[in-house]
Amino acid sequence: MIPYLEKRAEHSQTMVYISPFIALGLTLLGGIMLFSLLGKSPAQALYAFFVSPLTSLYGWAELGVKASPLVLIGVALSIGFRAGVWNIGAEGQLTLGAICGGCVALWMYPVDSIFVLPLMMIGGILGGMFWASIPAFLKTRFNANEILTSLMLTYVALLLLSLLVHGPLRDPDGFNFPESRIFHDAASLPIILDGTRLHLGAVFALVAVGGIWLLLSKSLIGFQVKVIGQAPAAGRHAGFSVNRMIWFTLLLGGGMAGLAGMFEVSGPIGQLLPTISPGYGFTAIIVAFVGRLHPVGSLFAGLLIALSYLGGENAQITLNLPIAVTGVFQGMLLFFLLACDVLIRYRIRFKPVSRLRHG
């Protein structure tokens, strides 16, 4: 018997919800194999990865710290992906947001005012939007592929950050280390849970989920995103402007990524460093897909992926597992998810060997 795919007459709504769980199950199986290959007890490793980080309140707070940027960016990216705009340079937009937000903080040092944080947030958002506006401009004006331009700009942004912390933004009393001054209190994000690092960014991430859900379900532009994503021809006939969609989705993604970057430097990090993100901007792509390009889905996916970051750190300390396992896990999850999505549109059938025709 040979398995083959038969197209379903309609997309299976059940599978839309079930397939992420099948993918998660397969990823766990893959993880068990991976850990065995690395010579660790799978049970111990899975416990270290997915259970023990959540056995304390501090662990849950850390989950929120890691999930905040992922959810903020993932939710915004999913809008673009729905409309077929592939902004994969969120990491660069995050970096620019961190730079601009950080510059505001350093510029206002040591002014103690309640306006410092809002200004930093505006700086972060504008920085990210500016960085995303470059691929938007190049796409709408010159038809340059946004996948490649936004990605190239990520490398440029990381180099720019390195340049700034090695030069103009270096801490004057910092013994020449490539770090900025540590932000003063008025420029640091308030902690919302005492004794942890959970900061105001988590609240913003939840607001973003709600806001984008409203945008998608209630607004005209949300409707246009859905139409263009599902039936581009219908969108064109209805007169929806593709260029407007490109600008809107890129600026939205850039702004949110910039905000996430500003939150990172103003919250958990507290200063500008040469490296400020463990690849949140890239991982947010996985968050968007695992979350089914849906705002609420992205929230759960963001928490799941955040757990894999926490678990990776924990497994590194307790089991001496390399931190790179996290990336392998995340990649596997996305692979299995994409593979399982076949079940939404197709049925798996079996036929005898003799009737097999080569496609």
Place this chain on the structure above:
Amino acid sequence: MVDILIPAIITIITASTPLVYAALGEMIAEKSGVLNLGVEGMMLMGAVTGFIAVTQTSSVMIGILAAMLAGAGMSFIFAVLVLGLQATQVATGLALTIFGIGLSALIGQGLVGVAYEGIPKLSIPLLSDIPFIGPILFEHDILVYGSFVITVVVSWFLRKTRAGLILRAVGDSHHAAHAIGYPVIRIRYMAILFGGAMAGIAGGYLSLAYSPLWIENMSAGRGWIALALVVFATWRPARVFFGAYLFGGITILQLHAQAMGAGVPSQVMSMLPYLATIMVLVLISRDQKKIKMNSPACIGQPFHPSS
């Protein structure tokens, strides 16, 4: 002057060679109608696997072969997902890159700091003694010569052979090719695997010859530059080759400028290859007709025999 020029040109050749391989491989995959954004991930896997194989066996051939197989193996995952399971090509390619970055870092964690002297240079007798031209053209490692050969072969394959014509037909109209009776899926599998093997060699070249060691993420965006090169070259092998050398040249020029202390911060110089990529993409893409005429018509579209 010649004393500076010859080493500079030689380093340009070594910087361009991995781009030639990766971009030619990707071009073949795209010619068959498949966009594989996983070049970066496949290159990294090729780099780490090739490096392990060489340091374990001290056989250059086994190293190159291992790099090829690693790239092809990665591309096989991609092929099964997009051809067998109808997954979106863009998302699957991104997943391949993310997965490749993680897996190569995991495999290579014990290799940081391991030294390797690099693939030996093969001087071609007599020819390499010609002044100026000799050292530039005839004193390279085998992979550099291979990149010249593969460019010619790919060009010949696409223009002059029946198989090349079929490949292009599949990329331009998979339904028509299927109707005539060509095995669309099988041809695409082969094109993707070829692309993966080439990306694997490209990665292997980085860790075996360009800078013979393993560092996490050492391809530093070259896989993406290769993707841009294919568009820049409007899917033509000779232009891919030329484009790769243009980028190799920019990379080396900025390195030399950094070394000479041009008064510009090193980070600004390091931005140049990425900015140049954006520039050439813009220059080429602005002519939409040119892109439309040259790009494979079915690129990125899924194909299922029953539809």
